[in-house]
Amino acid sequence: MPVTDEAIDKIKGMIISGELAPGDRLPKEADLAQHLGLSRSSLREAVKALCLIRVLDVRQGDGTYVTSLEPKLLLDAMTFVVDFHRDDTVLDFLAVRRILEPAATAIAATTMSEEDIAELAKLLEGLEESPTVEALVANDLEFHRRIALGTGNPVLCSLIDSLSGPTTRARIWRGLTQEGAVAKTREQHRAIYDAIAAREPELARSWATVHISGVEQWLKKTLGDHEQS
Template identity: 65%
Template sequence: MAVTDEAIEKIKEMIVSGALRPGQRLPKEADLATDLGLSRNSLREAVKALSLMNILDVRQGDGTYVTSLESPLLLEALNFIVDFHRDDQVLEFLAVRRILEPAATALAAHRIGAEEVAALRELLGSAGPAEGIDKLIAADLEFHRRIAATTGNQVLCSLLETLSTPTMRARIWRGLTEPSAMERTLAEHAAILDALEAGDAEAARSWSTVHIANVERWLASVL
């Protein structure tokens, strides 16, 4: 194991074991290096790597702290990786989204309230075909984001948010080139929302699957 990797593992063990807790300041560099049996250079490299992963927060003039370790923060590193995806990988992102999002929508059917349903209806009503593709896509993203939020699962929300980014261009492309794509999208949204309002988890799951599969089918046909 490389020296830096060993240093990373030792700091990780301290966090996992509870010796270092979220928000806690790390001991002084010299003391921590001695305690862990590391050189100060390898410790610095480990701290640098862990700060890039949002596990540690280096504050100039103040010290180094363990971050909150909350899921949205830790998954920001995944957003960075996703930015480097190739266009031919978009179908793979859609395939993963087709697994996760219907499950989230089914879970939301058990938890969504009347006020949230009303707000979603208002959102859908504000983005018809006459409003243009940009507004429809923005409403589409917000629609799915709000549904995921009702699950109360931050990890699931963050993963779905990350998966939406690489598929956005494909959704815009579809809206501009496929006849009736905008109308079909709105109809699918309405069906998902009706199922959520009825508390019908399986119908919500099914319509969500159809909704994503239609984008996937279209993209596969044009690539």
């Protein structure tokens, strides 16, 4: 195992064991290197790597601290990678959304508060009768974000959030080119909302699957047609 990887594993071990807790300051570099049996250079490289993925935070003139380790913070690194996706991977992102979002929607149907369900209704009602595609997609992103928040699971919410970006362009493209896409999206959002409001998780799951699969199937067909032309 490379020495930097070994150093990373040892610092992770201190955090997992509870020796270092969220918000704790790391010991001085020389003391920590001696404690872990590492060279100061390998420890320095490990700290840099753990800062990149938001596990550690170096504060100039103050020291190095363990971050809050909140899911949203740690998943920022994944979002960074996701932002560099290629167009031909959008179907892969949609496939993952098709797994996660119906599950989140089913959970939200049992956990979402009445206040949050009322806010979801306002979001649907606040959309103009004939919205622009951009307005519809923005509404769509917010609709799914609120449902994910309604699960009460911050990890699931952060994962869904990070997967939304790569599919935004495909959703706009569909809205501009597929006849009836705007009306279909509105109808499906209403059906998802009705299922959540009725506290019917399996119905909510089914409608969320239909909703996401529609974009996925359209994109598969469109990309196939493009390759044949």
